[in-house]
Amino acid sequence: MRNILLVISGPSGVGKGTMVQRLSETGEFAFSVSCTTRAPRAGERDGVEYFFLDKEQFERKIAENEFLEYDNHFGNYYGTPRSFVEETLKEKSVLLDLDVVGALSVKKTYPGAVLVMLIPPSIDALKARLIGRHSESEEQLRIRLSRVDYELSLKDRFDYCVVNDTVEATKDILLKIISEEMNREERRNRP
Numbered sequence: 001m002r003n004i005l006l007v008i009s010g011p012s013g014v015g016k017g018t019m020v021q022r023l024s025e026t027g028e029f030a031f032s033v034s035c036t037t038r039a040p041r042a043g044e045r046d047g048v049e050y051f052f053l054d055k056e057q058f059e060r061k062i063a064e065n066e067f068l069e070y071d072n073h074f075g076n077y078y079g080t081p082r083s084f085v086e087e088t089l090k091e092k093s094v095l096l097d098l099d100v101v102g103a104l105s106v107k108k109t110y111p112g113a114v115l116v117m118l119i120p121p122s123i124d125a126l127k128a129r130l131i132g133r134h135s136e137s138e139e140q141l142r143i144r145l146s147r148v149d150y151e152l153s154l155k156d157r158f159d160y161c162v163v164n165d166t167v168e169a170t171k172d173i174l175l176k177i178i179s180e181e182m183n184r185e186e187r188r189n190r191p
């Protein structure tokens with residue numbers, strides 16, 4: 001079995017967080033906690049969902065080449081700590097929750113990374129989920145929704161696209177993908 005770098009991606013609100021949580025519970029993965037400059041939502045803990053940094057701290061890390069990839073979307077920085085991913089992969093599979101552009105940029109560094117795009121069953125379902133979680137202002141919602149078409153247009157560049165209809169069905173599909181990928185012979189995760 002090989003350790004894999006699994007990237008769960010897809011438009012904002014598609015259900016990446018829930019899926020990442022379910023996959024983390026299997027014990028097969030170490031979740032890579034990203035850094036962000038966005039403010040914590042209710043219940044989010046520093047070092048668990050994200051490392052919450054201010055802009056200056058984040059930009060210092062950029063200058064020191066500490067990110068495997070980073071991006072600025074919705075007015076905030078988000079980045080994947082390089083050393084955590086590199087070190088952990090030697091011991092264990094790693095799970096990333098990234099936006100679509102971040103996922104594609106990881107693939108450039110790690111061609112062996114397994115990219116999964118979660119697809120909403122419909123745009124209406126996605127809107128309902130984003131609105132229902134009450135975590136964004138109207139303006140933030142508008143910005144997030146305005147990116148959905150662009151994000152979905154990149155789906156052909158992903159290894160797998162899975163329509164996220166129900167949590168259990170999606171989890172079962174992902175477990176199958178994971179098992180196949182872990183049992184592939186070649187170890188392709190060298191940067």
Ligand code: 5GP
Pocket residue numbers: 009010011012016034035038069070071078079080097098099100101102103
């Ligand atoms: P949220 O603010 O809803 O937690 O995340 C916004 C978007 O940023 C989501 O699509 C999430 O997957 C993405 N994201 C989280 N961490 C990272 C990261 O380290 N790098 C990139 N490029 N995107 C990230």
